[in-house]
Amino acid sequence: ALAAADAEDVIGDWLDEQGVSSAWDLAPALVAGGIEVPWLATVADAVGAEHLESAVRWLAYTIDAELLMGEIDDAVTRVSDLVGAAKQYSQLDRAPQQPVDVHTLLDATLTMLRAKIPAEVRVVKEYDRDLPPIPAFGAELNQVWTNLIDNAVYAMGGRGTLTLRTWGEVDRLVVEIGDTGSGIPDEVRPRIFEPFFSTKAVGEGTGLGLDISYRIVVNKHHGDIRVESRPGDTRFQICLPMTADPEWDTSASR
Ligand SMILES: Nc1ncnc2c1ncn2[C@@H]1O[C@H](COP(=O)(O)OP(=O)(O)OP(=O)(O)O)[C@@H](O)[C@H]1O
Ligand SMILES: [Mg+2]
Known part of the structure; x- marks a missing residue:
């Protein structure tokens, strides 16, 4: 968490210097996506300073969306595990007394x-x-x-x-x-x-x-x-x- 906060500071500072507005809101998503300043500098060279802000926003949204999809995937797996366990736990679909594996x-x-x-x-x-x-x-x-x-x-x-x-x-x-x-x-x-x-x-x-x-x-x-x-x-x-x-x-x- 500390390393992430430091990395966010570095990226936030850099974006701020490039004149990107709300640099601090974008930094966490970029860090979560593993993006670092040298790579952003390459992007800035490629798209030109006037398009940097749009490019960075697009990147941040894309990363956010990817991370959310991953979370949904995890959550769905957890929910289906839990439903399976709840069925085992309640034994609702089973006869009350029958051989069970403890x-x-x-x-x-x-x-x-x-x-x-x-x-x-x-x-x-x-x-x-x-x-x-x-x-x-x-x-x-x-x-x-x-x-x-x-x-x-x-x-x-x-x-x-x-x-x-x-x-x-x-x-x-x-x-x-x-x-x-x-x-x-x-x-x-x-x-x-x-x-x-x-x-x-x-x-x-x-x-x-x-x-x-x-x-x-x-x-x-x-x-x-x-x-x-x-x-x-x-x-x-x-x-x-x-x-x-x-x-x-x-x-x-x-
Ligand atoms: N593993 C344990 N280690 C130490 N004390 C225990 C342990 N298990 C039970 N006890 C003691 O036995 C008491 C009675 O346990 P019991 O489970 O019947 O009621 P409870 O845990 O106090 O309340 P609940 O109805 O919420 O289970 C507990 O209050 C505790 O003092
Ligand atoms: Mg108890």
Whole structure:
């Protein structure tokens, strides 16, 4: 940014000396287009001093238009990525309980949350890609990852490492969400799954995130949530059965 500002000064000064009006408005576009004074001097020689202003304006508009097209292209790609992730995230076009790849769910959740994850939070994925799809309610599991990632990001105060790890344990699949944040104090630990229990300021947390996650994992999927925490290393482990439970609660599918 500093180098660009310097380059704009140089070009602005030069155009001003050549008598080009609003030289300072044109300079940023020219710099963005990678144009430098020696090249502009060649243009001035070619078109003559009286046409320099028109030539420079035309150049600046052309560059602006090109850059905008590039931005639109990027934006369209981002939007279509986001729509794809939103479909995965909501699982709207899917049957509520069917084999799901937890990695696809985790990635869709990360994409949906990308704007909420600060740039200084490094996201590390350690996926065991050999794990099979498991019978599950995908949209609900995405709510679980969302709550856990939200808590982890909050606990790190904007800086740290968020680790998503998966592995298999006999007949269970484990998804671990780890953070390098403050950790959960011993006196808080027994209460974190209580509804409306929150250590966050009023308006910042409802205290429902872990309550909802517990219901989804334990009641609905007959899985389990384990927590290990010390300052700088907190891990929430979601254990899910790899095979459909004969007592699967189909009545709770909506
Ligand atoms: N990764 C974590 N690190 C440290 N503390 C945590 C972590 N996850 C949860 N907690 C503690 O557990 C409490 C309850 O979490 P829970 O997600 O249920 O509610 P919340 O985050 O406070 O509010 P919300 O309803 O917005 O999720 C938090 O207020 C926090 O004290
Ligand atoms: Mg929460």
